[in-house]
Amino acid sequence: LKPSFTYALYRDSLDSRWNNRNLAELANLDRLLRRFAPFVGRSINDVGADIGVRPSTGKGYAASVVHAAVQMASPIPKRELASTGPTTRMSRVDDELLPYEALSFPAFRHNEIITEDWQDSALLALIEHMLIVPVYGRTRQTPQGACVLQTPVYWRPTADELGEIEREWTMFRDAIASSKADRLPAESDTVAIHIRPHARDSTDRDATPGGGSQTKRSFWLNKRFVQRILRAASR
DNA sequence: TTTTGATCATGA
DNA sequence: TCATGATCAAAA
Numbered sequence: 264l265k266p267s268f269t270y271a272l273y274r275d276s277l278d279s280r281w282n283n284r285n286l287a288e289l290a291n292l293d294r295l296l297r298r299f300a301p302f303v304g305r306s307i308n309d310v311g312a313d314i315g316v317r318p319s320t321g322k323g324y325a326a327s328v329v330h331a332a333v334q335m336a337s338p339i340p341k342r343e344l345a346s347t348g349p350t351t352r353m354s355r356v357d358d359e360l361l362p363y364e365a366l367s368f369p370a371f372r373h374n375e376i377i378t379e380d381w382q383d384s385a386l387l388a389l390i391e392h393m394l395i396v397p398v399y400g401r402t403r404q405t406p407q408g409a410c411v412l413q414t415p416v417y418w419r420p421t422a423d424e425l426g427e428i429e430r431e432w433t434m435f436r437d438a439i440a441s442s443k444a445d446r447l448p449a450e451s452d453t454v455a456i457h458i459r460p461h462a463r464d465s466t467d468r469d470a471t472p473g474g475g476s477q478t479k480r481s482f483w484l485n486k487r488f489v490q491r492i493l494r495a496a497s498r
Numbered sequence: 499t500t501t502t503g504a505t506c507a508t509g510a
Numbered sequence: 511t512c513a514t515g516a517t518c519a520a521a522a
Contacts, residue, residue, distance in 0.1 A: 321507040322517045330515090352515075365502095367515060403517095451501065460503050463512080478503075481514095 288348065288392070291338050292417055298336035299415060307398065308408035318408060325407040329353040329396045333415070349392040349417060355410055356397045360493040363403045365450060365483040366395075370461045373471040373480075377440040381429045386456075386482050390428065393418045397493055416496040428455045432482070442473030455488045 302310050311318060311328040314335055318324065333351055337344050344351075354362045368389050381387060397413040420428060431453050438447055450457040462468075462479035469479045 319507075322505085323507055323515060326515060327508080355517090364517060369514060407517095449502065457502090460505090461514085462504080464505060465503080467512095479513095 284347070291348070292394075294338040295333070295336050296415060296417075298338070299332065302332045302336070302412050303414050305412055306408060307410050307412070310412060311408070320407075325355065325398050325410055326353045329398065329412065332412070333394070333396065349394040350389045351394045351396070353396045353398055354489060354493075355400050355403075355407075356413075356490075356493065357400070357402075359490070360397065360497070361490045362486045363400070365457070365459065365486050366489055367459070367461055368482045368484075370469075370479045370481040373439050373444055373469055373477065376436055377472060379436065381432055384432065386428075386432055390420060390484075395489065395492065416493055418492050418496070424455065431456050435482075440472055442471070444471040444473070444477050445475065450483070450485050453485060455485055456482050457485060459483045 305313075307325045307328045308318065310332055311324075314328070314331050316324075316328045316331050319327070330351065330353070334341050334344065337348070339348070352366055354366055355364070356362050368386060371385065376384075379385070394415050394417050396415045398410045399413055400407075400410040435447060435456075435458055438444070447458050450459070458480050460478040461481035461483075465478050467479045468476040470476050
């Protein structure tokens with residue numbers, strides 16, 4: 264738990280951009296983090312057994328344990344947390360806080376994203392406030408159950424980060440609108456976000472402007488961008 | 499090794 | 511049956 268959290272709460276309360284809802288959220292978050300502390304430093308298997316999550320070799324095992332732990336630590340009900348709380352994600356990281364994978368958001372429809380404005384976009388709503396729970400694994404192939412929970416990181420994009428994300432989101436939106444959905448920049452071409460398949464399989468398609476289709480896709484946070492967020496929080 | 503398209507377990 | 515949160519694994 265960040266020792267300066269109480270100070271951060273005070274400092275942020277002075278910022279005019281913060282309204283009552285933000286303050287209420289921070290109070291809930293402070294309680295959540297304190298109650299989550301007992302899980303930090305323990306393995307996924309250990310915590311999972313403790314809170315009744317059955318072991319699995321499936322892709323979502325570590326995430327199911329982390330999400331259950333977050334819900335258990337939260338002072339507000341699961342429903343309320345999901346609707347008003349931060350977007351919560353688990354991310355397996357190495358010893359440099361570099362995630363082994365990028366972080367995904369729900370799939371979008373190409374023909375809907377081109378009608379969105381950044382300020383009321385689905386992505387902005389998801390990214391405005393996030394709780395990222397790092398789970399340390401010595402190597403990518405370290406079994407999920409052996410990975411260790413770290414202190415959750417509450418993140419709100421800084422003005423600079425938000426500006427970069429808006430620039431890239433707008434670039435993607437405009438490219439799709441210009442019938443260039445088949446040649447979008449890759450993660451290695453961007454700083455913060457990229458677009459990537461997010462479907463059942465390659466036959467799971469979504470119509471694109473211009474008459475074609477692409478595998479259903481979503482926005483993802485770049486690995487290096489998430490690493491910067493986690494590193495900034497550990498300073 | 500890194501990048502990027504493909505896939506999968508789970509829950510509603 | 512499908513959307514979601516994540517990892518897998520073929521390419522580069």
